[in-house]
Amino acid sequence: MSDSWKAIKLILIFVLSFSLLLSLFSPSEATLAFLFFIVILMINVHWSIKLLLTVATFDWLNYGIGFVGELCLSIAFLIYVYLWKEKNTKKNIDKESSKYLMSPEVHEIKKDTLISKLPPKEERRGGKDKNIEIKEKIEEREIIDFFDKLENRYNNKIPKDVYSDLYLSNENFNLFHSFISNTRERLDIITAFLEEDLLSELVYLLRDSSVKIRIITRNIRSEGYLAYLKKKFNLSIELKKMNKNHSKLMIRDSEKIITGSSNITEASMSKNEYNYDANVLTDNKDDVSLAQKIFNSLWNNENLIINEDENNSLLLYSKDSKKQLPKILESLIKDEKEEIILVFSSSLIDKRIIKKIREYNMFPKIRIVTSNKWSDEPINEYQLDTMKYLMSLSKRTEDKIQVLPKNKLIHAKIYIFKSQNITLISSQNLTVKSWQSLFETGYLIKDKRTVKKIIEGVNKLPDSVFDSINVCETERPMSTWSESTSEITLKVPWNLSESDPNWKIEDKIYGKFYRVVKPLHEKNSVVKTEIEYEKMQIYERPLEEQEKRYSFLEAASRSKDPTLKDAINRLEKAKKTGDFKRVRIIEEYIEKYIELKKGKRKKRFKSRINTSNDEALKRLREAGLDPSKLK
Numbered sequence: 038m039s040d041s042w043k044a045i046k047l048i049l050i051f052v053l054s055f056s057l058l059l060s061l062f063s064p065s066e067a068t069l070a071f072l073f074f075i076v077i078l079m080i081n082v083h084w085s086i087k088l089l090l091t092v093a094t095f096d097w098l099n100y101g102i103g104f105v106g107e108l109c110l111s112i113a114f115l116i117y118v119y120l121w122k123e124k125n126t127k128k129n130i131d132k133e134s135s136k137y138l139m140s141p142e143v144h145e146i147k148k149d150t151l152i153s154k155l156p157p158k159e160e161r162r163g164g165k166d167k168n169i170e171i172k173e174k175i176e177e178r179e180i181i182d183f184f185d186k187l188e189n190r191y192n193n194k195i196p197k198d199v200y201s202d203l204y205l206s207n208e209n210f211n212l213f214h215s216f217i218s219n220t221r222e223r224l225d226i227i228t229a230f231l232e233e234d235l236l237s238e239l240v241y242l243l244r245d246s247s248v249k250i251r252i253i254t255r256n257i258r259s260e261g262y263l264a265y266l267k268k269k270f271n272l273s274i275e276l277k278k279m280n281k282n283h284s285k286l287m288i289r290d291s292e293k294i295i296t297g298s299s300n301i302t303e304a305s306m307s308k309n310e311y312n313y314d315a316n317v318l319t320d321n322k323d324d325v326s327l328a329q330k331i332f333n334s335l336w337n338n339e340n341l342i343i344n345e346d347e348n349n350s351l352l353l354y355s356k357d358s359k360k361q362l363p364k365i366l367e368s369l370i371k372d373e374k375e376e377i378i379l380v381f382s383s384s385l386i387d388k389r390i391i392k393k394i395r396e397y398n399m400f401p402k403i404r405i406v407t408s409n410k411w412s413d414e415p416i417n418e419y420q421l422d423t424m425k426y427l428m429s430l431s432k433r434t435e436d437k438i439q440v441l442p443k444n445k446l447i448h449a450k451i452y453i454f455k456s457q458n459i460t461l462i463s464s465q466n467l468t469v470k471s472w473q474s475l476f477e478t479g480y481l482i483k484d485k486r487t488v489k490k491i492i493e494g495v496n497k498l499p500d501s502v503f504d505s506i507n508v509c510e511t512e513r514p515m516s517t518w519s520e521s522t523s524e525i526t527l528k529v530p531w532n533l534s535e536s537d538p539n540w541k542i543e544d545k546i547y548g549k550f551y552r553v554v555k556p557l558h559e560k561n562s563v564v565k566t567e568i569e570y571e572k573m574q575i576y577e578r579p580l581e582e583q584e585k586r587y588s589f590l591e592a593a594s595r596s597k598d599p600t601l602k603d604a605i606n607r608l609e610k611a612k613k614t615g616d617f618k619r620v621r622i623i624e625e626y627i628e629k630y631i632e633l634k635k636g637k638r639k640k641r642f643k644s645r646i647n648t649s650n651d652e653a654l655k656r657l658r659e660a661g662l663d664p665s666k667l668k
Contacts, residue, residue: 225288230300233262244270279527283475315449357532375456384412385466388423409442409501415514444501473535508551
């Protein structure tokens with residue numbers, strides 16, 4: 038009988054194993070149900086025979102354990118079948134649903150609800166993802182709707198042309214729309230930032246003409262509109278990209294130019310008051326001729342050779358030359374005897390440039406007119422240091438450098454030399470990159486009445502005070518230039534001022550970046566602000582001290598010393614949990630440990646972490662650090 042029981046057990050195990058194996062390859066639920074029925078039947082037969090035997094032998098323990106094991110195995114298999122069935126059913130439902138989602142009718146679904154669920158743009162084997170095709174159809178329909186609205190808005194009536202003049206305004210759309218709409222043959226554009234939907238509206242009245250449009254830009258947004266415009270109306274539009282471009286210049290029919298601070302963006306050309314920009318429009322032949330030569334040289338990637346002694350143009354451009362930007366500013370600053378007025382955005386000023394201006398000439402007063410709002414974009418240490426610098430100067434009234442914050446989103450870039458009656462309207466910011474590494478343009482106005490007009494206009498801007506400086510650490514900002522091979526098509530075909538070692542300012546960017554947060558007293562501030570404020574207290578240190586600490590942390594991260602490794606790990610954990618007091622303790626611990634390891638014992642380090650102080654020891658131990666390492 039024992040041999041027969043062994044055979045039965047073997048059969049049972051075989052059936053169970055076979056059913057499990059088959060379930061991995063066969064989707065048939067009928068097969069699984071049938072196999073499961075056989076297993077249950079075998080268990081019942083097995084148990085009945087065992088029961089008869091145990092009555093005679095009373096060996097309940099042995100057979101009882103066998104029965105429980107087989108029963109558990111059967112239950113486990115039942116659960117497995119249930120879970121397998123549920124998972125497979127859900128998979129089939131999702132598969133069927135996706136068929137409906139990918140049907141042509143999906144274009145009726147609202148964009149907001151659909152696009153938010155779409156996967157990233159990437160192509161699968163066998164062609165493009167259907168979800169991407171759906172999104173493209175939606176975007177194409179939006180583009181079509183956009184041009185239908187333009188058709189209803191504009192009745193082919195060309196607006197009146199604009200006159201040569203200086204334009205200071207935060208409503209610049211009509212200025213550029215009139216300038217562009219009166220083009221007859223050719224329009225050349227240089228701009229740092231380009232929104233295709235906005236440019237499409239600006240050039241819409243040229244759609245049935247033979248005008249040729251050439252564009253040099255650095256960054257393109259809302260792509261697709263120009264391609265549709267070209268396709269539908271057969272308008273000639275060529276576009277090239279240039280990494281180092283920050284200029285804003287338009288040339289119309291080689292007869293008129295407009296240059297200044299306005300990009301082709303909603304912020305710069307808003308119809309509803311946004312950026313306060315400054316632009317100059319002129320039809321002076323010398324200026325237009327030089328502008329056309331500059332554009333053609335950049336477009337064809339050819340060096341621009343001009344006899345500057347014979348050049349009578351007031352148009353300036355970036356070049357390593359004493360008579361061009363930015364070096365021409367050195368002579369203008371040195372010749373000024375009364376006052377230098379600078380009108381710039383608070384986020385586009387660098388303390389190092391202000392110091393450079395002061396080095397050129399210590400005597401004239403410097404007045405900085407700027408916006409009272411800080412940038413929402415991530416900032417580095419130099420920008421943070423400049424913000425504090427401007428804040429400090431704005432509180433002084435009898436200083437050689439005066440800062441006047443205004444309640445206006447200033448985007449203009451204006452240099453005024455009062456005693457010389459000279460104004461420079463430009464695209465060049467008061468930043469290191471703009472002064473030495475980017476291609477800029479500007480226009481010199483040598484007219485006393487214009488200088489007076491600008492000063493009066495700036496003085497009329499409403500006075501204000503700076504927002505408080507509360508910052509927290511954030512990630513490195515995304516570059517506006519992706520640096521892909523297809524984008525890098527143009528380079529500045531001549532040297533910029535950065536090529537001059539006597540002029541160049543080292544612009545080292547560290548790994549730390551910050552963003553401005555709301556102060557605690559402001560309404561609608563979230564709980565997180567308290568943590569951010571605490572973090573701000575930690576990182577608001579002098580720039581030199583920050584640089585030294587970063588060098589210590591960098592050295593510690595590369596070190597194989599177990600104490601430093603442990604400290605770095607604890608530092609990362611403290612940052613993730615938002616325990617910024619502990620962050621500061623660990624950073625000071627690392628700094629002092631490295632100094633002591635080098636044998637440099639300095640009093641200022643002892644004053645920060647005094648290991649003889651019970652409270653300091655307690656703080657170190659709470660942070661998981663070993664105070665004995667600092668002795």
